[in-house]
Amino acid sequence: MSPATAAAPAAPAAVPKASFDWIPLALLVALMAVALPLVGSPSTWITLTVAGLAMGLIIFIISSGLTLVFGLMDVLNFGHGVFIALGAFVATTVLGAMSGFTASPSLGANLVAVFAAMLVAMALAGAVGWAFERVIVRPVYGLHLKQILITMGGMIVGEEIIKVIWGPLQIPLPPPEALRGSIFVGDAAIEKFRLLAVAVGLVVFATMAWVLARTKVGLLVRAGVQDREMVEALGYRVRRLFVGVFVVGSALAGLGGVLWGLYQQSVTPQIGAQVNVLIFIVIIIGGLGSTLGCFVGALMVGVLANYTGFLAPKVALFSNILLMVAILLWRPRGLYPVTNR
Amino acid sequence: MLERLLSHDLPRNRALAVTLLLIAIGLALAPLWLPGSKSLGVAAKVLVFILLVASYDLLLGYTGIVSFAHTMFFGIGAYGVAIASTRLGPGFGSIAVGVAGALGASLLLSLVVGLFSLRVKAIFFAMITLAVAAAFQTLASQLSEITGGEDGLTFRNPEILSPSFEFSLAGFALDGRHLSYWLLFAVVLVLFLATLRVVNSPFGRALQAIRENDFRAEAIGLRVVVYRTLSNVLAAMLATVAGALLALWLRYTGPDTTLSFEIMLDVLLIVVIGGMGTLYGAVVGSVLFVLAQNYLQDLLKLAGAAVEGVPVLAAVLTPDRWLLWLGVLFVLSVYHFPTGIVGRLRAMTLARQRKG
Numbered sequence: 001m002s003p004a005t006a007a008a009p010a011a012p013a014a015v016p017k018a019s020f021d022w023i024p025l026a027l028l029v030a031l032m033a034v035a036l037p038l039v040g041s042p043s044t045w046i047t048l049t050v051a052g053l054a055m056g057l058i059i060f061i062i063s064s065g066l067t068l069v070f071g072l073m074d075v076l077n078f079g080h081g082v083f084i085a086l087g088a089f090v091a092t093t094v095l096g097a098m099s100g101f102t103a104s105p106s107l108g109a110n111l112v113a114v115f116a117a118m119l120v121a122m123a124l125a126g127a128v129g130w131a132f133e134r135v136i137v138r139p140v141y142g143l144h145l146k147q148i149l150i151t152m153g154g155m156i157v158g159e160e161i162i163k164v165i166w167g168p169l170q171i172p173l174p175p176p177e178a179l180r181g182s183i184f185v186g187d188a189a190i191e192k193f194r195l196l197a198v199a200v201g202l203v204v205f206a207t208m209a210w211v212l213a214r215t216k217v218g219l220l221v222r223a224g225v226q227d228r229e230m231v232e233a234l235g236y237r238v239r240r241l242f243v244g245v246f247v248v249g250s251a252l253a254g255l256g257g258v259l260w261g262l263y264q265q266s267v268t269p270q271i272g273a274q275v276n277v278l279i280f281i282v283i284i285i286g287g288l289g290s291t292l293g294c295f296v297g298a299l300m301v302g303v304l305a306n307y308t309g310f311l312a313p314k315v316a317l318f319s320n321i322l323l324m325v326a327i328l329l330w331r332p333r334g335l336y337p338v339t340n341r
Numbered sequence: 342m343l344e345r346l347l348s349h350d351l352p353r354n355r356a357l358a359v360t361l362l363l364i365a366i367g368l369a370l371a372p373l374w375l376p377g378s379k380s381l382g383v384a385a386k387v388l389v390f391i392l393l394v395a396s397y398d399l400l401l402g403y404t405g406i407v408s409f410a411h412t413m414f415f416g417i418g419a420y421g422v423a424i425a426s427t428r429l430g431p432g433f434g435s436i437a438v439g440v441a442g443a444l445g446a447s448l449l450l451s452l453v454v455g456l457f458s459l460r461v462k463a464i465f466f467a468m469i470t471l472a473v474a475a476a477f478q479t480l481a482s483q484l485s486e487i488t489g490g491e492d493g494l495t496f497r498n499p500e501i502l503s504p505s506f507e508f509s510l511a512g513f514a515l516d517g518r519h520l521s522y523w524l525l526f527a528v529v530l531v532l533f534l535a536t537l538r539v540v541n542s543p544f545g546r547a548l549q550a551i552r553e554n555d556f557r558a559e560a561i562g563l564r565v566v567v568y569r570t571l572s573n574v575l576a577a578m579l580a581t582v583a584g585a586l587l588a589l590w591l592r593y594t595g596p597d598t599t600l601s602f603e604i605m606l607d608v609l610l611i612v613v614i615g616g617m618g619t620l621y622g623a624v625v626g627s628v629l630f631v632l633a634q635n636y637l638q639d640l641l642k643l644a645g646a647a648v649e650g651v652p653v654l655a656a657v658l659t660p661d662r663w664l665l666w667l668g669v670l671f672v673l674s675v676y677h678f679p680t681g682i683v684g685r686l687r688a689m690t691l692a693r694q695r696k697g
Contacts, residue, residue: 076464139676144463146675148407149613153672156606160665164656273602277475280468288465314483321476 024296024335031300035307043187048306054194056302057201058263060295062256063279064208065249071225071289071338073242074144075137079151080279081272082158083129083250087121087257088267089166092173094120102176110176114196114262121258122251129250133243155272162269170268173261197259204252205295212291221245225289225338281320285327287334296335297327346534348541352621354686361621364628369526372519382590383635385522388529389587390627394611395536395620396579401609402618403540404572405552407463409605410454410470413477414577416599417450418443418584420481420488423594426496433499440585444578451577455570478600493595502589525586532579537620539575548572549618607634610671616681625682630667637663 032049039045066080094117095102101113136154140146174180175193182189212218224231224238232238260275261267282301286293301320309316327335344351352358367374371384393415400406421443422436429435458469481488488494498521500506506517539545547568550558559565588594598604607630615626638660645658657665678685 076468078467136672145401145405145407146679148464148467149609150672150675152606152609153668153675156610156668157665157672160662160668164662164665168661277472281472284465284468284472317479317483318476321472324472 021336024293028296028300028303031307032303035303038311039307041187043189044310046185046188047190048310049303050188050190050194050198052303052306053299054197054201054302055263055305056299057205058197058256058259059275059278059282059302060298061201061204061259062253062275063282063298064204064291064294065245065252066279067283067286067289067294068221068225068245068291069242069249070283072221072228072238072245073141075141075147075242076144077137077151077246078148078276079132079136079155079158080249080253081274081276082132082155082162083125083253083272084257084260084275085159085162085267085269085272086128087125087254088173088261088271089162089171089257089269090121090124090254091117091258091261092166092171092267095173095176105177107178110178113176114179114258118200118255118258121254125254125257126247126251129247129253130243132250133246137246155276159269159272166269168269170266172266174265175262179262193262197263200255200259204255208291217241217244278320281324283334285324285334287331287336287338289338290334290336293334293336348534348538350537350541350620352683352687354683354690357621357625357683357686361624364624371526372515372522373513378518381518381522383631385525385590386587387627387631388522388525389583389590390608390611390631391624392529392532392586393580393583394608394615394623394627395533396576396583397608398612398617398620398623399536399540399548399579400572400576401612402616402622403545403552404548404569405463405555406459406569406573407467408470408573408576409467409602410474410477411576411580411608412600412602412605413474414447414451414580415584415587415604416477416481416594416596417447418581418586419588419594419599420494420584421446421581422585422588423489423494423496424487426498427494431497431499436499436585436589440582443581443585447577447581448574451574452570455573456566459569459573460566474600474602474605478596478602481600482596489595491596493593493598495593498589498592521589525590528582528586532582533620533624536579540620544568544571552618610667612681613671614667614674614681616683616685618680619683619687622681622683629682633663633667637666641666 035048036042036045039048062080062084066077070076095113098113098116101109104110132154136150137147140150179193179196182191183195184190210218212222220231220236220238220241224236224241228238257271260271264271278301282297283294285300286295286297300323304319304323305316308319315322331337352361368384368388371381375381375384393411397408397411400408400411418440421439423439425435425439425442426432429438454470454473458466482491484490485492497503498517501517502521502524503517506520508515540548547558547563550561550563551565551568555565558568584599587599591598611626611630612623614622614629615624616622641658641660641663645655645660648654648658656662674681680688
């Protein structure tokens with residue numbers, strides 16, 4: 001409870017506004033600023049920063065649904081990775097089928113193909129997410145231990161089913177013709193696909209921020225994250241809301257899977273389990289249940305991975321976990337702790 | 342006598358008791374009746390898994406903590422033996438040094454991870470351990486001067502445990518492999534009975550109280566964090582020994598045989614299918630799982646050949662998809678028999694006794 005809300009009774013008309021916590025955002029900017037002299041050349045720094053932001057935004061797209069689902073219903077889905085893998089594999093199929101569009105040098109045709117892949121991946125991941133919620137998650141609400149086990153089991157089964165459909169081997173997923181290579185801003189080389197990823201990521205973040213802040217559904221979601229029982233007592237069906245959030249979260253994971261697959265330029269069935277570790281680190285850093293925290297955390301992880309990858313490649317493999325430990329020592333409940341948890 | 346050995350925690354079901362007896366006798370005499378080295382390897386793997394899964398059950402089934410870093414401690418044990426044996430040369434002295442070093446490392450690491458993250462929710466611990474285990478796996482493959490990287494380490498055992506040490510006993514031609522098998526058997530038997538003793542001690546009761554309701558356990562004066570941390574440390578040490586045994590048997594240690602996430606999932610499957618919170622479940626589950634891993638594929642090959650040409654069925658019944666079926670079994674058993682095979686058998690006996 002912040003002191004601002006405690007002072008409310010004196011002036012009932014004025015809704016107390018919680019002061020915004022700028023420190024984590026400032027930390028992100030500081031991280032980038034510190035890296036500049038370490039990296040040395042500004043053009044390399046720009047390349048690395050854009051790459052980091054692209055990676056961070058993809059991670060944000062993937063993990064935002066997970067953190068909301070946890071915040072709303074206290075359900076942590078260890079099977080989230082399956083939707084990422086599903087999205088990436090759907091992308092290989094769609095882009096393979098639209099080879100006419102992807103091979104053409106025109107950017108427009110390429111974008112049509114990529115967006116088609118994204119839409120199909122989101123639709124399929126959302127549908128599978130709906131079934132997953134119904135079959136796997138619903139019977140074990142409120143039972144943490146079983147939730148972890150059952151969603152993990154769901155992931156094993158999901159991964160095997162993906163292997164049945166697409167085969168167990170790695171599938172190459174090159175970006176379409178016009179999205180390959182880099183453009184140059186001054187001396188800085190920026191890969192074109194990363195720009196697309198940044199754009200998509202920002203659109204998703206802006207849409208999500210708008211929905212959460214300005215619509216009634218968003219209001220209910222935020223209220224539900226803070227105090228589910230109270231929202232239920234006021235007559236809203238949080239369960240139904242939760243199913244919606246779960247489906248949207250799965251669809252976003254599918255979208256993130258498409259981008260991640262194109263970013264890595266190849267897809268393996270184990271991709272889900274690999275990314276799982278990364279997104280757990282991100283949502284722990286951000287504070288479980290917090291969308292903004294997830295956003296800042298994802299960007300931090302992304303840029304830090306790229307800077308350390310350039311400066312000290314061996315350290316880069318552990319940059320995430322070091323960042324997590326550092327953040328948790330500073331704020332044990334993450335960057336933006338959500339109340340009542 | 343037997344009752345004291347089993348810490349008064351008897352199987353409590355006739356079928357289970359018979360199965361356990363058969364498994365114990367079968368494993369004890371494995372070198373005498375199993376043909377070939379492949380099947381002896383399967384038996385040794387069963388032994389290692391029994392210890393590993395029993396230690397994990399102490400954590401998951403008795404204390405109600407989900408950890409994904411259990412294979413990390415397993416790996417520490419295996420690497421301890423491997424590194425000591427390659428550096429100091431083969432011998433029991435270097436094995437002892439390796440095991441001692443590994444136990445020390447596991448103690449420290451499990452203590453730090455436990456104190457750092459066991460204060461909060463179960464889910465938090467699960468995620469932290471997932472991240473720590475992933476980082477450790479990367480570390481092991483990166484420090485290739487010490488750990489051999491992705492290739493791992495191959496080393497030699499003391500003379501008496503190597504295949505070239507041949508002798509005959511009561512008409513059986515035996516060699517050092519058989520001796521190392523019996524070494525494994527003895528260590529696993531002793532540690533399994535010790536674990537059984539632990540979970541049936543007042544300490545074990547406290548762990549179960551915490552599993553059932555940590556809030557209430559705290560309220561009646563149990564220091565939950567201390568108990569959880571102790572359980573975590575104990576489980577980690579047992580897993581370390583299991584890893585050391587695996588390394589001794591394979592005479593090789595690499596990331597794939599010890600640290601990989603697949604092994605973690607295998608352990609999870611075995612605990613749940615065998616029965617959480619019943620150490621006998623670890624025995625039954627390990628035997629079933631390792632047999633399935635080695636022979637279910639052959640069975641699926643037969644089934645796959647029978648449905649050759651049927652599109653979906655054929656793809657699902659290929660031997661490579663055996664994990665799919667275990668995964669489905671896992672999900673079903675979490676729903677329908679959360680206490681696994683052993684719990685199910687015990688419940689059947691209990692129901693019959695009530696009726697009769």
